[in-house]
Amino acid sequence: MELCGLTIHELQDKLRAGETxxxxxxASVLKRIDAVETEVRAYITLMRESAIEEAARADEAILRGExxxxxxxxxxxxxxxxxxxxxxxxxxxxxHNFVPPYDGTVxxxxxxxxxxxxxxxxxxxxxxxxxxxxSFFGVTRNPWDLTRIPGGxxxxxxxxxxxxxxxxxxxxxxxxxxxxxxALCGVVGLKPTYGRVSRYGLIAFAxxxxxxxxxxxxxxxxAILMNVISGYDPRESTSVPEDVPDxxxxxxxxxxxxxxxxxxxxxxxxxxxxxxxAIREAIRVVEKAGARCIEVSLPHTDYCVAxxxxxxxxxxxxxxARYDGVKYGFRSEDNRDLLDMxxxxxxxxxxxxxxxxxxxxxxALSSGYYDAYYRKASQVRALIKRDFEQAxxxxxxxxxxxxxxxxFKIGEKTDDPMQMYLSDIFTISANLAGIPGISVPCGYTKSxxxxxxxxxxxxxxxxxxxxFASAYETHAKIEKRRPAL
Amino acid sequence: xxxxxxxxxxxxAQLLTNTKIFCGCSTKFGATPNTHTCPVCLGMPGVLPxxxxxxxxxxxxxxxxxxxxxxxxxNFARKNYFxxxxxxGYQISQYASPPxxxxxxEMEIDGGKKRIGITRIHMEEDAGKLLHDEHNPVSHVDxxxxxxxxxxxxxxxxxxxxxxxxxxxxxxxxxxxxxEICDGNMEEGSFRCDAxxxxxxxxxETFGTRTExxxxxxxxxxxxxxxxxxxxxAYVLDSGSAVVQETRLWxxxxxxxxxxxSKEEAHDYxxxxxxxxxxxxxxxxxxxxxxxxxxxxPLEKRERFVREYQIPAxxxxxxxxxxxxxxxxxxxxxxxxxxxxxxxxxMGDVLRFLNEDKKEIRACPxxxxxxxxxxxxxxxxxxxxxxxxxxxxxxxxxxxxxGAIIExxxxxxxxxxxALAGMISEIIGKNPAQTAxxxxxxxxxFGFFVGQVMKATGGxxxxxxxxxxxxKMLAGTE
Numbered sequence: 008m009e010l011c012g013l014t015i016h017e018l019q020d021k022l023r024a025g026e027t028x029x030x031x032x033x034a035s036v037l038k039r040i041d042a043v044e045t046e047v048r049a050y051i052t053l054m055r056e057s058a059i060e061e062a063a064r065a066d067e068a069i070l071r072g073e074x075x076x077x078x079x080x081x082x083x084x085x086x087x088x089x090x091x092x093x094x095x096x097x098x099x100x101x102x103h104n105f106v107p108p109y110d111g112t113v114x115x116x117x118x119x120x121x122x123x124x125x126x127x128x129x130x131x132x133x134x135x136x137x138x139x140x141x142s143f144f145g146v147t148r149n150p151w152d153l154t155r156i157p158g159g160x161x162x163x164x165x166x167x168x169x170x171x172x173x174x175x176x177x178x179x180x181x182x183x184x185x186x187x188x189x190a191l192c193g194v195v196g197l198k199p200t201y202g203r204v205s206r207y208g209l210i211a212f213a214x215x216x217x218x219x220x221x222x223x224x225x226x227x228x229x230a231i232l233m234n235v236i237s238g239y240d241p242r243e244s245t246s247v248p249e250d251v252p253d254x255x256x257x258x259x260x261x262x263x264x265x266x267x268x269x270x271x272x273x274x275x276x277x278x279x280x281x282x283x284x285a286i287r288e289a290i291r292v293v294e295k296a297g298a299r300c301i302e303v304s305l306p307h308t309d310y311c312v313a314x315x316x317x318x319x320x321x322x323x324x325x326x327x328a329r330y331d332g333v334k335y336g337f338r339s340e341d342n343r344d345l346l347d348m349x350x351x352x353x354x355x356x357x358x359x360x361x362x363x364x365x366x367x368x369x370x371a372l373s374s375g376y377y378d379a380y381y382r383k384a385s386q387v388r389a390l391i392k393r394d395f396e397q398a399x400x401x402x403x404x405x406x407x408x409x410x411x412x413x414x415f416k417i418g419e420k421t422d423d424p425m426q427m428y429l430s431d432i433f434t435i436s437a438n439l440a441g442i443p444g445i446s447v448p449c450g451y452t453k454s455x456x457x458x459x460x461x462x463x464x465x466x467x468x469x470x471x472x473x474x475f476a477s478a479y480e481t482h483a484k485i486e487k488r489r490p491a492l
Numbered sequence: 493x494x495x496x497x498x499x500x501x502x503x504x505a506q507l508l509t510n511t512k513i514f515c516g517c518s519t520k521f522g523a524t525p526n527t528h529t530c531p532v533c534l535g536m537p538g539v540l541p542x543x544x545x546x547x548x549x550x551x552x553x554x555x556x557x558x559x560x561x562x563x564x565x566x567n568f569a570r571k572n573y574f575x576x577x578x579x580x581g582y583q584i585s586q587y588a589s590p591p592x593x594x595x596x597x598e599m600e601i602d603g604g605k606k607r608i609g610i611t612r613i614h615m616e617e618d619a620g621k622l623l624h625d626e627h628n629p630v631s632h633v634d635x636x637x638x639x640x641x642x643x644x645x646x647x648x649x650x651x652x653x654x655x656x657x658x659x660x661x662x663x664x665x666x667x668x669x670x671x672e673i674c675d676g677n678m679e680e681g682s683f684r685c686d687a688x689x690x691x692x693x694x695x696x697e698t699f700g701t702r703t704e705x706x707x708x709x710x711x712x713x714x715x716x717x718x719x720x721x722x723x724x725x726a727y728v729l730d731s732g733s734a735v736v737q738e739t740r741l742w743x744x745x746x747x748x749x750x751x752x753x754s755k756e757e758a759h760d761y762x763x764x765x766x767x768x769x770x771x772x773x774x775x776x777x778x779x780x781x782x783x784x785x786x787x788x789x790p791l792e793k794r795e796r797f798v799r800e801y802q803i804p805a806x807x808x809x810x811x812x813x814x815x816x817x818x819x820x821x822x823x824x825x826x827x828x829x830x831x832x833x834x835x836x837x838x839m840g841d842v843l844r845f846l847n848e849d850k851k852e853i854r855a856c857p858x859x860x861x862x863x864x865x866x867x868x869x870x871x872x873x874x875x876x877x878x879x880x881x882x883x884x885x886x887x888x889x890x891x892x893x894x895g896a897i898i899e900x901x902x903x904x905x906x907x908x909x910x911a912l913a914g915m916i917s918e919i920i921g922k923n924p925a926q927t928a929x930x931x932x933x934x935x936x937x938f939g940f941f942v943g944q945v946m947k948a949t950g951g952x953x954x955x956x957x958x959x960x961x962x963x964k965m966l967a968g969t970e
Binding site: 208215243349 | 764
């Protein structure tokens, strides 16, 4: 196996043993990028030179015996994280030339842990989408089938891990943007509890839903990254000053006697039969591992998509107001006056999906409509949260499909926003409730597309989620495949 | 028809915190444009606000000083609108749940007391400033002011005239400055006022249609603008038309208000709770702690001065115009034990010197202890009141102690009766005609003799001693 195909923990063992160097690992990743990137198109901006320099520094540190959690490991960042001196586009024309003057908190933490940053990955524009097709910088393809989408919005980060174009990556998840592409690309993706990982430096889509999390090749790597990125940040008011456990300590503990909730509302018409079969199999696996599966009810499930598509666009309509052509980013030319500049800049700077959501959100917050839409949605959101609290009174975690279907064809749903929105039907609720969720590979379709299973737990129960996912991973023994690129 | 004006004021006061409301940037006025900025107040992508606790405390001070109820929990909301001086495209303010409401202030109007209700006080961030190029069709944005903390104080529509509005504004201003939470500078915009004005036939209860007045940057302009608007609305109503609900701008030069935007053109600000901020929780212990830091407020102080120092209400009003002036006066009283004399000197020479130089009492070169010492020297006869005028002026110019000045100028009063008696008999001897006149009953010439003695002593003679001696010696009894 080439170095780029290994996990963080495998590579760290080799680095510690002196069997390889960060320079070799980084070179392997860059070589892989050279080989497959023209087909996958996972990156918006590659950071080849700085990656090589960081690898050299990592090797010096290793020689001095200073090896930290991510020393020398090539990691990719969704292009939604502000990186000092490195263009950060959020997949949008309106930020096509924006170079942040600061590093976000997670970027600082990755650097402090010794990571080698390989580049900025492609995404749906402003994280609005489930397929990475709305990016101004083109479509990322699913490494398992280049005619299909990788999921979204963090499609570039998921595809980069699946295609070995990095060892691990970070994404953001507002309604499933980590878990859904993780499922569709056959990797592990975790959305932590709201408030667990600092959003400072994450370009906002919907502030009350956005959360940062890792894409990794296995659950152990997920725990390693969670150890690095989690924790209270005084620069974020919604950051929670809760102790961060050592997530690696939860690996391999077993799940005997655990009660696993299977929400009856999540096995709906329209779910792909192969996905359903794989999930039924996953239920058998966790039972064999000693857990007991019970039916639970999340009665307000039907409202999740509707609530989400009011709350998220409402917040987005305000969050995206700062892109007005005045201070940075794209500005239209030949403007008659200020209003004309605003109109032309925002008309040409944003793509169709972003404009659609800005309009939905503006409408939902408008005088005379606020009560019927935004206020009502906020009230129902509280009920959805309560559904989970009640369910977790009876179970330790919840098991659901991550996505109702495997990866769909590029262009298949672009003309039908409602169909696209429904691909997040199983992931949105965790964002509305603020709880953590993880997607873990649970098999393949007959045509070889990966399928993911989602586990959900209560607030700040990432440790237990990792424990559960690790046990599942061990018992499921899903065949390790590599996409044929 | 006779109308009754109904007026409510919205005041924005910039708070004197060292740093901005949601980031660590300096709030200092007058810096080079865009130097007091950071990614947060520039509204960069990805940044988040963190509330400055001092802003909450300053808001609480004003709330307590105006008898407001402080709510246990309040939220920040986003007020959405586009303008180049607003880098995020929204202002973080407070909307549905204000931190303080249902307060009042009391003021003296026409000899009586009147309460004006305070509807609410809330916190928000200031916007930046546009600088328009005079020669080119371009504008520049200065974001130093972006994120400077403000409190907005909204009054009930309890005000019934332009003069009353100005009086209310002065009271608010005085309280804010007393609390040391706002510098009150209207020209620099740290104290701004908008007015809602409507008319109704006197004796009726229903409110008329109101207009909102903006762009009044002095107490005088607020009063003038409201006076104008009352006349304008009365004219509109008398001519059978209806007042249009709109925002009007005061034109200081022309002395009129102009329509700025109608109700239909009004912004829909799409307020909603800011998801980047958590609710502000204010418990009783915090309120108690802030309450303990509250200074004595101007009205209370005024009443106490009249009671404690037995000075006229007018003097008390002048001396409590600012907290530092009141503190200065009280220190002089404490050190001299002479409240009335101290009041005369502070209100007289000290304030006159300061006014001439446009200086604040804090910058007064005469320390309270020096003034008290001078008062003592007058009391014990070392110097005369007239000399003291010279001494105080020199103290102000040089900052020296009164003793040193008296010595330098050789100002010590001559009280030695023997020396003065010699001089007086000489003067009487030289002026037989006047002496005769006096002895014939023309008491007016007494002044002539006083003048002669003063002339002879270079003005240093103790007037009381001269009076006594002259009377005796002119009467020929000595």
